[in-house]
Amino acid sequence: MRVFILLLTLLSFLFAENYTFLVQPYSKEVELEAKIIAEIATASLHVKIKLFIPHMSEMEEKVYSKYFTLSPKCETANFVFVNKNVENEPLCDNANRLFFTNNYRKLLTNDKYFGALFWNKSRPNIVFIQKRLDEKAIALPKTFDQFVENF
Amino acid sequence: MSRKPFFKNPFYILVPIVVISTILLFLLFVTMKLEKSIETKIFEISTSDVFSITHNSATYIESLFKDPTNYVEDIKNNNFIQQKIEANLKTLLTPHIKYAYLLYRDSRGVFRFLSDASTLDEKAALDQKLDVDSPEWLQIYVEKKPLIIRHSLLHQLSISYLVPILNQGNVELILAIDFSIHKIEEINQIIHTIKSGIVGAMCIIFGILIFVIIQTRRFSAVRKSAFIDKLTSVYNRNYLHKYEDFINLDDYIIATLDIDFFKKINDTYGHDIGDQVLKQIASTILLTIRHKDDIVIRYGGEEFLILTKTRRDGYLTALNVIERIFYAIQENKFFISKEESIQVTVSIGVNSVPHKSRTFQEAFKLADIALYNAKTKGRNRIEIYDENENTQSTSMSLNEIKEAIEDHRIQCYYQKIIYSQTQELSHYEALLRIIDKNGNIILPNRILPTIKGTFILRNITKEVLGICYQQLLAHPTVSISVNLNPHDVVDESILSILNAYAAEENIAPRLGLEIIETEDITSREDAKSNLLMLKQLGYTIYIDDFGSGYSNFIYLAEIKTDYIKIDGTIIQKILDDKISFLLVKNIVAFAKEAQIKVIAEYVSDEKIYEMIKSLGIEYAQGVFFSIPSPLIDA
Numbered sequence: 001m002r003v004f005i006l007l008l009t010l011l012s013f014l015f016a017e018n019y020t021f022l023v024q025p026y027s028k029e030v031e032l033e034a035k036i037i038a039e040i041a042t043a044s045l046h047v048k049i050k051l052f053i054p055h056m057s058e059m060e061e062k063v064y065s066k067y068f069t070l071s072p073k074c075e076t077a078n079f080v081f082v083n084k085n086v087e088n089e090p091l092c093d094n095a096n097r098l099f100f101t102n103n104y105r106k107l108l109t110n111d112k113y114f115g116a117l118f119w120n121k122s123r124p125n126i127v128f129i130q131k132r133l134d135e136k137a138i139a140l141p142k143t144f145d146q147f148v149e150n151f
Numbered sequence: 152m153s154r155k156p157f158f159k160n161p162f163y164i165l166v167p168i169v170v171i172s173t174i175l176l177f178l179l180f181v182t183m184k185l186e187k188s189i190e191t192k193i194f195e196i197s198t199s200d201v202f203s204i205t206h207n208s209a210t211y212i213e214s215l216f217k218d219p220t221n222y223v224e225d226i227k228n229n230n231f232i233q234q235k236i237e238a239n240l241k242t243l244l245t246p247h248i249k250y251a252y253l254l255y256r257d258s259r260g261v262f263r264f265l266s267d268a269s270t271l272d273e274k275a276a277l278d279q280k281l282d283v284d285s286p287e288w289l290q291i292y293v294e295k296k297p298l299i300i301r302h303s304l305l306h307q308l309s310i311s312y313l314v315p316i317l318n319q320g321n322v323e324l325i326l327a328i329d330f331s332i333h334k335i336e337e338i339n340q341i342i343h344t345i346k347s348g349i350v351g352a353m354c355i356i357f358g359i360l361i362f363v364i365i366q367t368r369r370f371s372a373v374r375k376s377a378f379i380d381k382l383t384s385v386y387n388r389n390y391l392h393k394y395e396d397f398i399n400l401d402d403y404i405i406a407t408l409d410i411d412f413f414k415k416i417n418d419t420y421g422h423d424i425g426d427q428v429l430k431q432i433a434s435t436i437l438l439t440i441r442h443k444d445d446i447v448i449r450y451g452g453e454e455f456l457i458l459t460k461t462r463r464d465g466y467l468t469a470l471n472v473i474e475r476i477f478y479a480i481q482e483n484k485f486f487i488s489k490e491e492s493i494q495v496t497v498s499i500g501v502n503s504v505p506h507k508s509r510t511f512q513e514a515f516k517l518a519d520i521a522l523y524n525a526k527t528k529g530r531n532r533i534e535i536y537d538e539n540e541n542t543q544s545t546s547m548s549l550n551e552i553k554e555a556i557e558d559h560r561i562q563c564y565y566q567k568i569i570y571s572q573t574q575e576l577s578h579y580e581a582l583l584r585i586i587d588k589n590g591n592i593i594l595p596n597r598i599l600p601t602i603k604g605t606f607i608l609r610n611i612t613k614e615v616l617g618i619c620y621q622q623l624l625a626h627p628t629v630s631i632s633v634n635l636n637p638h639d640v641v642d643e644s645i646l647s648i649l650n651a652y653a654a655e656e657n658i659a660p661r662l663g664l665e666i667i668e669t670e671d672i673t674s675r676e677d678a679k680s681n682l683l684m685l686k687q688l689g690y691t692i693y694i695d696d697f698g699s700g701y702s703n704f705i706y707l708a709e710i711k712t713d714y715i716k717i718d719g720t721i722i723q724k725i726l727d728d729k730i731s732f733l734l735v736k737n738i739v740a741f742a743k744e745a746q747i748k749v750i751a752e753y754v755s756d757e758k759i760y761e762m763i764k765s766l767g768i769e770y771a772q773g774v775f776f777s778i779p780s781p782l783i784d785a
Contacts, residue, residue: 122329
């Protein structure tokens with residue numbers, strides 16, 4: 001009986017990772033977001049992605065690190081995803097890197113961003129602006145056509 | 152046993168509980184199975200009004216357009232229409248309707264907003280595209296009817312309701328409302344509450360079921376212990392009292408079993424051995440009966456009542472069980488120590504036709520009469536109550552006897568007791584008779600079994616004493632002996648009558664008291680002292696039926712009896728049975744030594760008479776000399 005309880009305890013520790021959702025915040029939305037961003041980034045850049053997210057949370061770091069090499073600084077990244085609404089955010093320039101946002105208004109008002117992934121009527125929406133794609137010489141696959149807007 | 156009424160059998164409580172549990176289980180199953188359709192139904196009921204209002208909104212929006220050629224351009228170019236539409240859409244928003252908006256589909260097939268009722272931070276701009284989550288959206292362009300789209304992937308929306316706005320037969324605009332997940336959550340909450348209610352009710356019922364089962368088992372155990380005799384493990388008298396009304400007399404034959412000379416076993420070997428014998432007898436009976444059919448009850452010290460179930464072939468099978476019990480006991484060795492064993496016999500009376508009795512007690516009494524017959528015929532036998540003889544031998548009922556006392560139909564017949572040598576009259580024995588309503592003379596064998604152990608027997612004794620007293624007064628030279636029941640000797644009212652008679656001159660010396668020597672009389676100290684007191688009053692004491700049962704020579708010496716009457720059944724066999732002969736010879740020898748006079752009864756012919764005369768028995772009584780007569784030859 002003792003051996004059985006010991007084995008059960010050991011097994012519980014081994015599979016403890018599976019039960020961490022009970023104590024950690026739910027990460028399903030972040031997981032979905034990370035997957036989409038990964039799709040977009042790999043479609044936009046044909047080099048190894050070094051992602052930088054300003055003010056990245058611990059959970060985001062954990063989730064995004066499964067899909068990207070994370071960069072600690074904007075300057076060393078080649079893909080920047082701005083997913084927090086911080087006023088006057090001092091970010092590096094967009095000369096050698098792509099900027100993506102999760103805010104439709106930011107996309108419309110700031111030329112730095114070539115696209116946005118945001119929640120519209122509780123549905124995930126993706127928008128790329130054709131002119132900015134052309135400027136950055138980004139050639140997206142045909143499957144992305146439905147998301148490209150000609151402003 | 153006949154079936155007990157519903158309310159008397161706690162096991163029947165289980166039936167409705169099991170039925171209710173089954174129904175609840177079925178309900179739970181149905182609820183789980185039909186959860187989706189119940190949800191749909193509740194959703195339909197709760198959203199039908201919303202859908203109607205949405206239709207009204209669509210109709211209103213349609214009415215705003217002045218140019219039927221292009222609704223989209225009409226809206227884009229007309230601020231007034233935009234405001235009107237937005238104001239109308241805002242009226243659709245509720246805590247459950249999260250979004251309301253108007254869409255069109257551009258030439259690329261992309262859905263775009265024309266109007267949105269959302270607050271500023273969520274409001275979509277004019278012409279902003281909407282990535283729809285399902286290809287179902289396109290169906291509305293084919294069917295041109297309102298469409299419900301269920302969302303399984305979106306965790307904030309449950310359902311979208313789309314209403315087409317047609318222009319020249321084609322869908323040009325779509326009025327869409329999105330229900331928040333809360334709506335479905337509330338519906339699911341209702342279903343969950345129903346399910347929880349059913350599960351809760353089932354738990355309660357299940358709890359009650361467990362409780363009832365436990366209580367029923369405990370009740371059965373307690374009831375069983377109350378109805379089981381601890382010594383013998385057969386049912387006790389309580390069981391008989393409780394269930395005698397429920398015993399179906401058509402299903403059983405009734406047998407009463409009495410252990411022969413059980414007192415002797417107790418007196419000789421002690422009560423522990425007596426208890427062991429009882430246990431072994433009960434065990435033998437239990438091993439012999441059919442457990443599913445037959446019932447064994449210990450209703451007295453060494454008396455058992457056995458109910459054996461009859462079959463279609465009549466009572467023969469049941470009777471066979473009784474016979475098997477009888478022979479099993481007869482053949483069994485009852486060990487009183489590791490090496491020593493004794494033989495025990497039993498007398499059994501059987502009522503094979505209990506269904507002819509109105510009550511169990513009546514049927515039981517007939518079995519008891521048969522047992523009485525078995526004992527009087529010498530024990531160690533089975534006697535069956537004979538229905539064919541019942542016109543002659545059926546006992547009188549208590550009521551008939553009571554009526555006879557009240558109507559003064561109690562009589563005494565007198566039989567002479569003579570000197571053996573001279574055949575001259577010594578005295579008379581008074582014998583009980585009742586004249587029934589038809590004038591028939593009823594003998595004691597039809598009277599005594601009924602009144603045995605009742606106060607009527609005492610009253611009969613008083614009547615007989617009164618009659619004899621009158622005879623003694625009428626015939627001053629005659630002596631009469633009367634039969635007293637052992638209980639009479641300890642009865643205050645009878646003792647006071649005898650005291651009163653003794654106070655009169657020349658009554659007590661002429662009144663003999665014949666007492667059957669039984670276990671009762673030999674074991675009771677008060678009976679012994681009363682007999683001595685009666686003897687001192689001048690009464691002559693006779694011990695009746697000596698040799699038949701509890702023959703105790705020491706006792707005879709203690710009470711200083713004047714006469715012993717040797718049991719008639721022994722006298723009847725004296726010519727043929729050597730044991731009877733030796734028994735009589737020894738009794739006579741002892742009596743002579745003890746200076747007790749001996750009377751032989753049942754002297755029915757000359758040969759017996761010659762034999763008893765040769766053995767030196769001084770007195771004789773029997774039909775050879777005279778038959779009982781209502782008159783005394785003074």
